Amino acid sequence: MRIKKIAIIEKRHLSILWENSGQTKIKLANLRRNCPCAICDAEREERGSKYIPLYTAEQLTIVNIQTIGHYAIGVQWKDGHNTGIYEFEHLRKLNERDK
Ligand SMILES: [Zn+2]
Numbered sequence: 001m002r003i004k005k006i007a008i009i010e011k012r013h014l015s016i017l018w019e020n021s022g023q024t025k026i027k028l029a030n031l032r033r034n035c036p037c038a039i040c041d042a043e044r045e046e047r048g049s050k051y052i053p054l055y056t057a058e059q060l061t062i063v064n065i066q067t068i069g070h071y072a073i074g075v076q077w078k079d080g081h082n083t084g085i086y087e088f089e090h091l092r093k094l095n096e097r098d099k
Helices: 027-033 036-046 089-094
Strands: 005-008 015-017 024-025 064-069 073-079 084-089
Touching: 005 064, 015 027, 024 027, 024 089, 073 089, 084 089
Parallel strands: none
Antiparallel strands: 005 015, 015 024, 064 073, 073 084
């Protein structure tokens, strides 16, 4: 799986165009909520699955996206959080079909 193009749409969605297999579109709030890093993982564990966090604008603004090999992207948020490595498979699971 390879990425053809990554874009932020209207400051609300992350859009990934895959070379051979269509598009993945994820709400930024959803992306942040599913951050796979150890810190967020521990936080989710502590608060339980029903907890829905409220984010500040900074926490939902992406300042940098880095591709990592051919399997993941690293996302840096404006509040400084940059430990989330999102594997392609994970991103595809977060895909929303309300395009
Ligand atoms: Zn995180």
